[in-house]
Amino acid sequence: xxxxxxxxxxxxxxxxxxxxxxxxxxxxxxxxxxxxxxxxxxxxxxxxxxxxxxxxxxxxxxxxxxxxxxxxxxxxxxxxxxxxxxxxxxxxxxxxxxxxxxxxxxxxxxxxxxxxxxxxxxx
Numbered sequence: 001x002x003x004x005x006x007x008x009x010x011x012x013x014x015x016x017x018x019x020x021x022x023x024x025x026x027x028x029x030x031x032x033x034x035x036x037x038x039x040x041x042x043x044x045x046x047x048x049x050x051x052x053x054x055x056x057x058x059x060x061x062x063x064x065x066x067x068x069x070x071x072x073x074x075x076x077x078x079x080x081x082x083x084x085x086x087x088x089x090x091x092x093x094x095x096x097x098x099x100x101x102x103x104x105x106x107x108x109x110x111x112x113x114x115x116x117x118x119x120x121x122x123x
Contacts, residue, residue: 025070062087 005018007030014025022029060075066085079086 024072 002015003018007016007018007020008014009016009023009026009028011028012023012026014023016024016030020030057072058075062073062075062077064071064073064080064083064085065088066080066083069080069083069085071080071082073080073087077087
């Protein structure tokens with residue numbers, strides 16, 4: 001439900017709260033003048049860059065790089081709240097093939113502290 005002052009992003013049509021200066025989903029500016037913070041902060045590995053908006057984004061937060069998800073996730077999350085993809089330790093978002101295998105119940109030791117046979121329940 002929208003409130004007075006809420007706005008739809010011109011780039012991705014996401015509904016944003018009035019207080020946001022850039023789109024929560026894609027980072028496009030409310031006023032059309034997109035700032036690419038990915039290049040300002042040295043870029044985000046994996047080819048993706050998303051605009052950051054004020055106090056909504058904190059140190060360590062990450063954006064999901066899985067497909068077209070792009071969801072903003074808090075630093076404490078190991079997987080995306082929206083699509084469930086694992087945070088890629090090296091790129092700050094998305095997932096890799098070993099994470100897919102781990103999430104399906106197949107063993108592996110790609111995560112620190114994990115032993116062969118460890119798996120993640122997706123329920």
